[in-house]
Amino acid sequence: MLSSLSKKRILTGLQPSGALHIGNYLGALKPLIDLSNDPENETFLMVADYHALTSVRDGNQLREHTHQIVRDYLAAGVNKDNVTLFRQSENPHHMELSWVFNCLVTVPFLMQAHSYKDKVAKGMDANAGLFTYPMLMAADIVLYDIDFVPVGEDQRQHLEYTREAVTKFHNAYGELFKEPKEVIVKGVGVVPGTDGQKMSKSYKNTIPLFGTREEIQKAVMSIVTDSSGDKPEHVFNIHTIIYRVLGKSQVELDALYHEHTGKYKALKDALVEDIEKVVAPMRERRAAITDDQIRRILMSGAEKARAESALKMTVVRERIGISF
Ligand code: TYM
Numbered sequence: 001m002l003s004s005l006s007k008k009r010i011l012t013g014l015q016p017s018g019a020l021h022i023g024n025y026l027g028a029l030k031p032l033i034d035l036s037n038d039p040e041n042e043t044f045l046m047v048a049d050y051h052a053l054t055s056v057r058d059g060n061q062l063r064e065h066t067h068q069i070v071r072d073y074l075a076a077g078v079n080k081d082n083v084t085l086f087r088q089s090e091n092p093h094h095m096e097l098s099w100v101f102n103c104l105v106t107v108p109f110l111m112q113a114h115s116y117k118d119k120v121a122k123g124m125d126a127n128a129g130l131f132t133y134p135m136l137m138a139a140d141i142v143l144y145d146i147d148f149v150p151v152g153e154d155q156r157q158h159l160e161y162t163r164e165a166v167t168k169f170h171n172a173y174g175e176l177f178k179e180p181k182e183v184i185v186k187g188v189g190v191v192p193g194t195d196g197q198k199m200s201k202s203y204k205n206t207i208p209l210f211g212t213r214e215e216i217q218k219a220v221m222s223i224v225t226d227s228s229g230d231k232p233e234h235v236f237n238i239h240t241i242i243y244r245v246l247g248k249s250q251v252e253l254d255a256l257y258h259e260h261t262g263k264y265k266a267l268k269d270a271l272v273e274d275i276e277k278v279v280a281p282m283r284e285r286r287a288a289i290t291d292d293q294i295r296r297i298l299m300s301g302a303e304k305a306r307a308e309s310a311l312k313m314t315v316v317r318e319r320i321g322i323s324f
């Protein structure tokens with residue numbers, strides 16, 4: 001059921017493994033929302049719940065995070081009329097196709113994936129799900145003939161892996177899938193956290209997207225400042241990104257930092273105010289979303305997702321030799 005083939009198809013996914021932070025929003029969710037507002041695009045947004053199983057071990061917690069992330073998507077501005085919003089686990093084609101890809105790529109190839117290598121380098125026990133993670137992500141994307149995938153820089157390699165899986169499939173079974181491209185928006189590919197490193201749940205350096213004002217304030221006040229310069233670089237870098245989102249000019253921001261040279265507290269207060277300008281309206285919207293709305297949206301999203309990928313999966317089964 002591939003409707004309107006001339007339209008560009010967009011998809012991204014986020015793991016429901018904890019509260020979203022502003023890096024997730026700016027790097028992936030906002031670019032997807034912006035693209036979904038163009039009538040030339042057909043947009044899919046997925047809750048990557050099977051991917052989250054690589055780290056979440058509590059069923060109730062996964063259910064709760066899943067519920068919350070859908071609420072976050074809608075509050076952030078996802079319009080259910082423009083976007084097919086669904087849970088990965090509700091379309092079995094994802095797991096099925098990922099197995100086919102797993103049988104095409106080699107162990108040494110998967111061993112080069114950063115997501116796996118980083119865990120191993122930190123001395124953590126990587127589970128097999130984490131190891132084969134890129135092939136599930138490849139399936140997520142190519143099942144829907146996706147053209148563009150808005151993501152943060154840390155997902156670039158996963159898109160390369162996706163294209164490689166497609167090539168391997170094509171070499172073995174003939175042409176079938178589109179080769180998707182990553183969309184990494186300049187300036188927000190790596191949103192820095194409170195310590196200047198990439199903002200990440202696992203680094204405990206996040207500014208929560210849907211925190212209370214107090215939580216945002218606490219996170220901003222914890223931004224590491226270096227007393228050797230006039231300008232607190234880490235504060236300034238996050239502020240630069242937030243200014244861009246607000247459509248304010250860099251000249252204005254430079255002037256603010258010049259005017260408050262050496263006054264770190266005042267500059268952090270100004271950053272809190274500016275983050276609030278971005279998130280306060282979303283927070284308000286979030287409070288108005290009902291459980292019933294979430295349930296209905298997920299139900300229709302799941303149906304649409306399954307219908308969209310059914311034909312593709314039928315062809316896959318024929319080509320690999322499991323349909324008679
Ligand atoms: P996840 O859940 O780790 O992160 C969700 C998205 O947020 C982006 N991101 C950032 N962007 C900019 N700066 C940051 N500091 C930052 N931190 C996180 C990530 O790059 C990501 O785009 N594998 C994916 C989920 C996934 C997926 C997919 C994505 C599963 N299937 C298919 C796209 C298409 C992941 O773990 O994202």
